Amino acid sequence: MTRPSWEEIQNSIQNRMNEASVHEICTNDFLDKTRKVYDGATGLVDWQSIGDLSTSDIVAMEDLQDSDNAIIAKFAIIKLNGGLGTSMGLSRAKSLIRIRRDATFFDIILKQLHHLREKTGIQIPLLFMNSFNTRNDTLEYPGIASVNASQELGADFLQNQVPRLDAETLLPIGDGSQSAHWCPPGHGDIYNSLQISGMLESLLSRGFSHAFISNGDNLGAVMHSGIAGFMVREGLDFSMEVTPKTRADIKGGVLYRSLTGSKRIELLETAQVPADHKSDFEDIDRFQDFSINNLWVNLEALRDRLKQGPLSLSLIVNQKKFEERPVLQLESAMGAAVGQFDRTRIVRVPRSRFAPVKSCADLLVRRSDACHLDDSQALVLRAAVEPVVQLDDNYKGISDFEAHFPEIPSLYSANSFTVEGPWLFDAPVRIQGDVRLINRTGAQKKISGLKRESFKDESVKP
Numbered sequence: 001m002t003r004p005s006w007e008e009i010q011n012s013i014q015n016r017m018n019e020a021s022v023h024e025i026c027t028n029d030f031l032d033k034t035r036k037v038y039d040g041a042t043g044l045v046d047w048q049s050i051g052d053l054s055t056s057d058i059v060a061m062e063d064l065q066d067s068d069n070a071i072i073a074k075f076a077i078i079k080l081n082g083g084l085g086t087s088m089g090l091s092r093a094k095s096l097i098r099i100r101r102d103a104t105f106f107d108i109i110l111k112q113l114h115h116l117r118e119k120t121g122i123q124i125p126l127l128f129m130n131s132f133n134t135r136n137d138t139l140e141y142p143g144i145a146s147v148n149a150s151q152e153l154g155a156d157f158l159q160n161q162v163p164r165l166d167a168e169t170l171l172p173i174g175d176g177s178q179s180a181h182w183c184p185p186g187h188g189d190i191y192n193s194l195q196i197s198g199m200l201e202s203l204l205s206r207g208f209s210h211a212f213i214s215n216g217d218n219l220g221a222v223m224h225s226g227i228a229g230f231m232v233r234e235g236l237d238f239s240m241e242v243t244p245k246t247r248a249d250i251k252g253g254v255l256y257r258s259l260t261g262s263k264r265i266e267l268l269e270t271a272q273v274p275a276d277h278k279s280d281f282e283d284i285d286r287f288q289d290f291s292i293n294n295l296w297v298n299l300e301a302l303r304d305r306l307k308q309g310p311l312s313l314s315l316i317v318n319q320k321k322f323e324e325r326p327v328l329q330l331e332s333a334m335g336a337a338v339g340q341f342d343r344t345r346i347v348r349v350p351r352s353r354f355a356p357v358k359s360c361a362d363l364l365v366r367r368s369d370a371c372h373l374d375d376s377q378a379l380v381l382r383a384a385v386e387p388v389v390q391l392d393d394n395y396k397g398i399s400d401f402e403a404h405f406p407e408i409p410s411l412y413s414a415n416s417f418t419v420e421g422p423w424l425f426d427a428p429v430r431i432q433g434d435v436r437l438i439n440r441t442g443a444q445k446k447i448s449g450l451k452r453e454s455f456k457d458e459s460v461k462p
Helices: 008-019 025-038 105-122 135-139 187-197 200-204 225-233 275-281 299-306 335-340 360-367 400-406
Strands: 058-060 076-079 099-102 126-130 156-158 210-215 238-244 253-258 266-267 290-296 316-322 323-331 344-349 371-373 379-381 388-391 410-420 430-438 454-460
Touching: 025 187, 025 323, 058 076, 076 187, 099 105, 099 360, 105 126, 105 225, 126 187, 135 156, 156 187, 156 253, 187 200, 187 299, 187 335, 200 299, 210 225, 225 344, 238 335, 253 290, 266 335, 275 400, 290 335, 290 344, 316 371, 360 371, 360 388, 360 400
Parallel strands: 058 344, 076 126, 076 210, 126 156, 238 344, 388 410, 410 430, 430 454
Antiparallel strands: 210 290, 238 290, 253 266, 316 323, 371 379
């Protein structure tokens, strides 16, 4: 099939987005991305442009001095909250999942905020960037809609949506009437969304000149007075948190110094790495840290940059399928904005500030006694090491997980825990060292049937 002319593609996209009342800023940004693909861009980086960071680019969090409340008062907290948790079989906002037995993600985020407000005496705003799919779930949750009432601020702003494109023609798929014809443009859309929604100006007009931004499912990401003070005292425009890589993190995004153009710090995501440089990207001797998507942004600098036009963030071409047809989702990562500013630094933080939940295996760790809520209500590891948990497809969906784990095993002393086949955890047990539970009978087996209270460095079959 011959690809249509650029004019035809442009008109088709523009008409689709106009019909859906998508803002002109978002439409123009998406057309710019599409034009790059039309002209041959793949979203892959030129490896020859990848330079090493200097020692002055990075500062350790433990070396930063705590700041006073006057600095904390300059910050708003923003949580990315657009995901549905589809990888865990959920069709509603992921933040509704109970991360602890008695608390959802929303509950703990609110606990963190109330603790911070009580500690500082400041009504620090909390904002959620929602998608069309998560907005109602969020605003209907107790305590959220009115969370910023004292500042006369709403609780959220809305992420944009863009068309999914036919991979061959670059035309929008379908007629735009179904949600599957649309997709989020990646969390790099946060900057356009802040501007389009008016939330950026609302924050600045109320004296909030900075923002701390993190993923809603990372409950280790709480306000840190040392990083906040460093951001303000150094007059930085943008800062990112990284943490040391392990072999389990080799696909995590990394930061580098560009050897071309303005030679700024840039973000490199795994989707942007050419196939013949995957091993270079995964070299933990060269790239010792990875980004945990905790960002600190000077909102005045952001406003000034946006006056020049949308941020030109690195393109990510995400290949998907729709009704067996190859489609493209054109996205960007919010951390890529680091390359849009000159006054930037990287903060190396402990692993405790990174506690994401991407699967039911992650959920088991966070619910277990290997983790706890610290004084700031951050969900952090209390065990000596984070156990590596592997659950097979019997536990992939959240409903299956809940059905199989009425009791959560103790993982405080575990190194690794693998569960194969259908087990019902109907009694408390303690996992120590490296343990595998293997049930290949095809029938569900009860943990209580093993008549044991603990397992240590062993493989167990019914």
